[in-house]
Amino acid sequence: MTSDLDLDIEPAVRVNGISKTFRIVTERNQSLKSVALRRKRVVYEELWALRNVTFDVPKGSTFGIIGSNGSGKSTLLKCLAHILRPDEGTITASGKTSALLELGAGFHPELSGRENVFLNGAILGLSERELTERFDDIVSFAGLERFIDEPVKNYSSGMYVRLGFSVAINVDPDILVVDEVLAVGDVNFQRRCNDKFDEFQRAGKTVIVVSHALERIKSMCDQVAWIERGELQMVGDSAEVCDAYTVGMMVRAREEGRAAQEIVVLGDDAPRLIDRVELFEADGSAADVLFVGNPLRIRVRYDNQRAPTQVVVGISIVRDDGMHVADVNAGWQFASLADHDGMVTVDYAIAALPLLKGRYSVGVTLHDDTVLKVYDRDDQAAEFSVIERGPVPESGLVALEGTWSADPS
DSSP, X not given: OOOOOOTTSOEEEEEEEEEEEEEEEEEOOOSHHHHHTSOOOOEEEEEEEEEEEEEEEETTOEEEXXXXXXXXXXXXXXXXXXXXXXXXXEEXXXXXXXXXXXXXXXXXXXXXXXXXXXXXXXXXXXXXXHHHHHHHHHHHHHTOTTTTTSBGXXXXXXXXXXXXXXXXXXXXXXXXXXXXXXXXXXXXXXXXXHHHHHHHHHTXXXXXXXXXXXXXXXXXXXXXXXXXXXXXXXXXXXXXXXXXXXXXXXXXXXXXXXXXXXXIIIOTTOOOOEEEEEEEOTTSOBOSEXXXXXXXXXXXXXXXXXXXXXXXXXXXXXXXXXXXXXEEEOTTTTGGGTTXXXXXXXEXXXXXXXXXXXXXXXXXXXXXXXXXXXXXXXXXXXXXXXXXXXXXXXXXXXXXXXXXXXXXX
């Protein structure tokens, strides 16, 4: 499943077969007596956070690392930043590395922002003279001129991360390693970060970034590595890897979610209520691919006879990067069908689909009127794509359908 990287590009970082394990204590000695008399030993199990991970980060590239929570991403970044040492394998880097992994890492809460700039900068390898020369740029980038002499314990999380990131990038590293702490920044800070990343790329520097924001990873990264349960699943073109990750997570969520619903709500031997879910265009043809603005009809067919009480149909639409588009439910509009012994077909018609280009999934939930008791659920009951009719200068989630006008002035 792993793709080969371009061997002609000199790697800035080479990760070769690294593995990292942690000991998780399951039973510990409660007293000295248990140690001396009963010779009771601490019982633990080994957790492999990383196992035989290998990839190269090309010099001058922006490289993304993705994966679900607990997949080993943070452990990998700490190994790249030399905070943790792998139990097996090696990591080699060509050039100075600067890392921003945790909010306010290296800051002392009782010290002022000014004092922490010098403390954190010294930890990252800058001399007092270098920090003095760059101090104004650091504070200006962070936007903390008014608060730089305040104790950082009084800073908000956003102020913390702005100052930490500003120090890290002003170390002028060859390789910058950034965790998803940047997500706490406001819009203006995000823009400055993006501009800085662009500047880094133009200067031929290497950026390694972890994020759950797949669209951002796609747009800013040249290549991406997907880590799952400590193992490398795929590495290569950012769009291809992100798409593969999305599909993998959808399949996993569907399997785990369905199993949970069957056990908790329906019971192990309970039958499924949802018979099928179909998508249609206005002319009745299957709606696998739609143009922006086309009508869409979502049809849900379910077995009403097996439902414990009156069924409320809920529909959700989710973009393939995890962006939740909408949730709707029919409420009690079909209460008259409560006693119907057989199949029920419910249609939900959208006159003009406002979604922009992308891949979307339709989820269906059958629940009671409290929305707390679920009778059946399928998070990926159907899928469809939206494409553009021609060059459309719009981006984002929805088509605004506005009109332009202009007059000479």
